[in-house]
Amino acid sequence: MPLLLYLIVFSGILVFLLYSAIVFYSEGAKRALVITLLIASAVLAMLVLPVLIPWNEHRSVIILITMGALVVVFILNPKQNGLSWPPLQQTDERTTMFSRKELAPESEAHQQYYSHHPQHLQADKLFRSKPGLLHAQAAFYHPFGFRAAEAAFSVVKTLVPLVQGRPSGEPTHFSPSENTRFVINWTKKLGALEAGIAPMKPYHFYSHKGRGAQYGERINNNHPYGIAFTVEMAHQFLNSAPHTPIVMESAQQYLDAGSIAIQLAVFIRSCGYEATAHIDGNYEVVCPLVAKDAGLGELGRMGLLMTPRQGPRVRIAVVTTNMPLIPNKPFHDPTLTHFCRICKKCAACCPGQAIPSDHPTPLNGRIRWQINQEACYTYWCLSGTDCGRCMQVCPFSHPDNLLHNLIRFAIRHSMLFRLAAAKLDDLFYGAKPAAKSLPEWLPQKNRTIGLSDKGQ
Ligand code: SF4
Ligand code: SF4
Incomplete structure (x- = not known):
């Protein structure tokens, strides 16, 4: 009986390893494939061991007990302290890089900003000395890739007039749970990966607008609910980061998330409630904070939302509303x-050395x-x-x-x-895995100026 159990356990491990090898092969992860096949060979040797050498039941029992003990240790999962939550202060959008990059030198806004924030002046001079995001002189310029990304960002801009609007007609009178069920499922049907509802708190909102015609205005959004949702960044495009495909995919997912958010906001307004879509370039909220409180993920070392199934490989958009909903x-x-x-892998691999490698600090x-x-933004301006x-x-x-x-x-349970x-x-x-090569259909004309692909 112990021998039979031994054979079943090792056969199961072997099947799992062969399945893993198939996955690594399909992902083009050659190194992982070779290591998995080596381990599978060792497991196969364990499996045939009882045939090759004189075997007695004691050996099976000892090996199975050892493995059982390992499993017990494996499932120990003491709770560790997380990070402090929630944030105590609002963020002023004007202090973000997306706002600072729009300050035209010599403009009044530029002068005002740096007179209030002189500590940012030197760092901002540095990023302004680089070619810039999607610039033809940038390190990873690609004539098709950059234009494809630019086209997606241009389409996002056409959505802006629909970000806000008036509710039409009398509010529908479904219950909060019926509203919630519909909104979540419809958002997913429109293309979102996951969606959730957050009860909006002051720290979710920027204090002041940092972009567009309302620059500097105080944000007065009193919507009680935020519908946060994620869209997936394709792994294939992420694999060649920081080269061109990453910005093509980011731009596309900002567009996809933006169009879902707009469609949702228009729908909610047609139900007689207020709704504001928060999409690329037009945020009144800090999306990762809303997404965490909507139950979608945790904030990790790199400051992005870490979701349970895709990790940070998502983009987020939010719709705030006064439609009665039930928060997650x-x-x-x-x-x-x-x-x-x-882990610290992101910190070790960051080409801009922008991610802290120490423990979280006050x-x-x-x-x-x-x-x-x-x-981080200076590296973007260098790479394009x-x-x-x-x-x-x-x-x-x-x-x-x-x-x-x-x-x-x-990882989460052991x-x-x-x-x-x-x-x-x-x-x-x-x-420091090397960036994968560009998709075959993208002409291989990626210029580089002094940046190596490996280890960046
Ligand atoms: S790479 Fe590692 S340290 Fe960085 S966010 Fe991911 S899990 Fe956390
Ligand atoms: S520069 Fe660093 S922090 Fe910024 S996107 Fe690249 S790896 Fe991430």
């Missing part, structure tokens, strides 16, 4: 941030990580893309399939696995 519970999973404390009265937004290298290398970004979902599950997983990811994919 905020997402709170300290195991994700505990893994970030161990900032504005809260314990958290904060990336160096100036260093929105980089995304941190997203690409994150162990949570691997494709949404059984193998990687099992690994993500194990402290031992968390301790091992970051090293295993380095072993299988490389500590």
Whole structure:
């Protein structure tokens, strides 16, 4: 009987490894494939061992007990402290890089901003000395890729007139749970990956507008609910970050998220309620904060939303409204941030050296990580893309399939696995995995000026 159990256990492990090898092959992850096949060979040897050498039941029992003990240690999952939540202060959108980049030198807004924030002047001179996002002189300029991204951003701009509007007619009188059920399911039907409702708090909103015609105006949005949703960034495009495909995919997902948000806002207004869409270039809210409180994910080391199945490989949009809705519970999973404390891969691979590699620190009265937004944006202006290298290398970004979902599950449910997983990811994919080559259909004319592909 112990021998039969031994054979069943090792056969199961072998089948799983062969399945993993197929997944790695389909992903083009050659290094992971070779390592998996080597481990599978060792397991196969264990499987045939009872045939090759004199075997007795004691051996099976000892091996099975050892494996059982490992499983017990494996499932230990003491709770670790997460980061402080919620934030204590509102963010002024004018201090973000997306606002600062729009300050024309010599303009009144430029003078005013830097007289209030002289500490930003030097850092901003540096990014202004680089070619700029989607610029033809940028390092990863691609004549098709940059124009494709630019086209998507241009279409996003055409959505702006629909961001706000008046409700039409009398409000519909469905119950909050009926409203919620419809809104969540319809948002997903329109293309969102996940959607949730957050009860809006002051820290979700920027204090002042930092972009567009309302620059400098105080934000007075009193909508009680925020519908946050994610759209997926294609893994194939992320793989070649920080090269051109990343900005093509980012722009496309900003457009997809924007059109879903606009459609949802127009729908809600037609039901007689107020609704504002928060889309690329037109935010009154800090989307990752709303998404966390809508139950969609946790904030990780790189400052992005970490979702359970796609990690940071998502874009977010939000619709705020006074339609009666039922909020989700905020997402709170300290195991994700505990893994970030161990992993640090994004920090090690960031070409702009913008991600902290130490433990979270007190900032504005809260314990958290904060990336160096100036260093990150300066790299964008050098590369011409929105980089995304941190997203690409994150162990949570691997494709949404059984193998990687099992690994993500194990990371969240086993402290031992968390301790091992970051090293295993380095072993299988490389500590600084090289950017994958561009899709075949994109002409291979990527100019580089002094930046190597490997390790960036
Ligand atoms: S790469 Fe590692 S440290 Fe960075 S966000 Fe992902 S899990 Fe956290
Ligand atoms: S986008 Fe690039 S430069 Fe910015 S934090 Fe991520 S890896 Fe660093």
